[in-house]
Amino acid sequence: MPLVPTFATPSGFLGVTRREAAGGVSVAGIPLDLGTTNRAGARDGPAAIRRASRMLVDGAHPTTGVDPATLPLADVGDLAIALGDLAGSLARIEEQAAAHDHLVALGGEHGITLPLLRALARRVGGPLALVHFDAHGDTWPESFGQRFSHGQPFFHAIGEGLVDPRRMIQVGIRSPVDAATVAWTRERGVTVVSAMEVHEVGPAAVAARITEVVGAAPAYLSFDIDALDPAFAPGTGTPEVGGLATWQVQSILRRVGGLDWRGMDVVEVAPAYDVAEITALAAATVAWEYICRAG
Known part of the structure; x- marks a missing residue:
């Protein structure tokens, strides 16, 4: 990427202008929020995350030494959705x-x-291990009569055999939830680490638990x-x-x-509720950490 002031970084994620990732990682926005149950606005998340990512283009990751600019990384733009049609969009x-x-x-939601x-x-070719960070379990069978809102993805993912619930761990869970949904989730073998537990045991212990649950599975x-x-x-629904x-x-x-x-x-990420871009920057940093991961 050419040397330009941070504020002039190209609009792709991490300033990437390539549209095809030859054997590498593709970054795509998905501006969908038809299934939100509280505040809408996550459709604007991809653009906000891309803009915030300009703060992460100054060089290599400080611990892994990976510079995303040297990777086969492409921003392929936003995926198309079916306007006003949740099932069609999915x-x-x-x-x-x-x-x-x-x-x-x-x-996106x-x-x-x-x-x-x-x-x-x-x-x-088979079920995946899943590491899920969230305030909510998202294993409700339905939300307000809707079976495919943002509260159901993992109910369906488990039911369809897309993920192995014994290799699934949820981190940060803390929202109000009915007892039946909690029981359904745990009975299928999902490991749940509450936010309070993260605070009490610390990141190293949580990471060790994730590694134990996931193992060698994809x-x-x-x-x-x-x-x-x-x-x-703050910028979330x-x-x-x-x-x-x-x-x-x-x-x-x-x-x-x-x-x-x-x-x-x-x-x-719902930028209309954000303050000083901190939510979008947090989201961009999560993706950056993943792209720059060790190993």
Whole structure:
């Protein structure tokens, strides 16, 4: 990338202008928020995350030594959705995601994870391990009569065999939830680490737990920005107090870089509610940490 002032960084994620990743990582925006249950606006997340990522282009990652500018990384733009049609949009997302070997998706709402997992599980040839950061479990069978809102992706992913629930771990969970949904999730073997537990045991212990649960299985990372406390990520549709700090997330992610990662998403950034771009920058940093992972 040419040497330009930070504010003049090209508009692609991390300033990337390549549109094809030859054997590398493709970054795609997915501007969908038809299935949100509280505040809308995550459709504007991809543009905000790309803009915030300009703060991360000055060189190599400080611990891995990886400079994204040297990687086969491309920003392929935004995936097409079916305007006003949630089911149609999920189908179109799945079809387009299947064209990419290794996809980093910028949401958009959390419902986009379901078609991404459908496409990836088919590519891998079996169920995936899943590392899920969130304030919410997203395993409700329905939300307000809707079966495919942003509260159901992992209910369906487990039911469809896209993920192995015994290789699935949720980190940062803390929202109100009905007992039946909690029981359903745990009975299927999902490991749940609450936000309070993260605070009490620390990032190193959480990273060790993630590594233990995932093992050598092909793994997917799904990061809902509301895993972070609203103090660090106010720009989201369903904020919950008591969440993780950005430093805790970075510490955990840097310890699990060697897992067999096959793709990831960062979702639920709603910039209309953001303050000084801190939510979008947090989301961009999560994706950057993933792209610069060790191993």
